[in-house]
Amino acid sequence: MTVPTALRVPATAALLDAWESGLGGDPADRALPVLALMCGDDRDLDDCALGEWNRLSLRARALLFGASADTVADCPDCGAQLEASIPLTELISGEPADAGEAVLDAYGVRYRLPTRRDLGAVADLPVEQAARRLLARCVLSIRSGGEELSVDELPEELADAMDAAISAADPDAVLEAALTCPDCGDAVRLSLDPASFLWHEVDRWALRVLAEVAELAAVFGWSEDAIVALSPWRRQMYLSLAGRWS
Ligand SMILES: [Zn+2]
Known part of the structure; x- marks a missing residue:
């Protein structure tokens, strides 16, 4: 089991810089500068397995903005609007799997979990081809009866079984929240993208801080x-004073 990276709460100026770098990025990468800042090490986050990336995003979101997130969705069955407060950190499996080896029929397969880099490399391929290519990148060796085989020599049904084994080894790679529709009682599974959750919160926070900067600069003439x-607390105090001042 891997030890979770310790995350730190960044200073306001540094978080604003990370937000600005994320703005121009691809939607899937926008949270990357924020997470890199909060991890604070030289680690390349593109080497994160998907589950680890999701766990980091959830923990960062919880650290910066609290552990629950309000969400709204439509019930796919009756169309009613569902509102829920999702306890983010409870979505994490808590038991990151030790990926590595699987035995499928007479085949012994050593593999690693797909990373963000792997996903990026196959992103433009058609789905079937992408799945095969992903498998080829992540399977390290296949042995059967003392012989070494390539992924292309793996029978189709075993390739599918291998896909399933890899998915099972990284349960946090796909995160869902279970909700119940108040109108029809249907169970609704809502899929979540923690990194985009995090990004939207950081984006809202940054716009709020910039508005506060503009207001305080206009009233007191201070620099950005x-x-x-200033600490967030002091900024709020000065904002309430600014109301009296102007
Ligand atoms: Zn419903």
């Missing part, structure tokens, strides 16, 4: 650096 260096 000076205002951003």
Whole structure:
């Protein structure tokens, strides 16, 4: 089991910088500068397995904005609007699997979990081809009866079984919240993308901070650096004073 990376709460100025770098990025990568900042090490986050990436995103979201997220969705059955507060960190399996080896029929397969880099490399391929290519990237060796085989020599049904084994070894790669529709009582599974959750919160936060900077600068004439260096608490105090001042 891997030890979770310790995350740190960044200073306001640094988080604003990370938000700005994320703005121009591909939607799937926008949270990357924020997470890199919060991880604070030289680790390349593109090497994260998908489950680890999701866990990091959820923990970062919880650290910055609290552990529950309000969400709204439509019931696929009756169309009613579902509102729920999702306890984010409870979505994590808590038991990151040790991926590595699977025995399928007479085949012994060593593999690693797909990473963000792997997914990026197959993103433009048609689905079937992408699945095969992903498998080829992640399977390290296949042995059968003392012989070494390639992924292409693996029978189709075993390739599917291998896909399933890899998915099972990284349960947090796909995260869902279970909701119950208040109108029809249907169970609704809502799929979640924690990194985009995190990004949207950071984006909203940044726009709020910039508005506060604009207001305080207009009233007191302070620089952006000076205002951003204030603690959030002091910024709020000055904002309430600014109302009286102007
Ligand atoms: Zn319903």
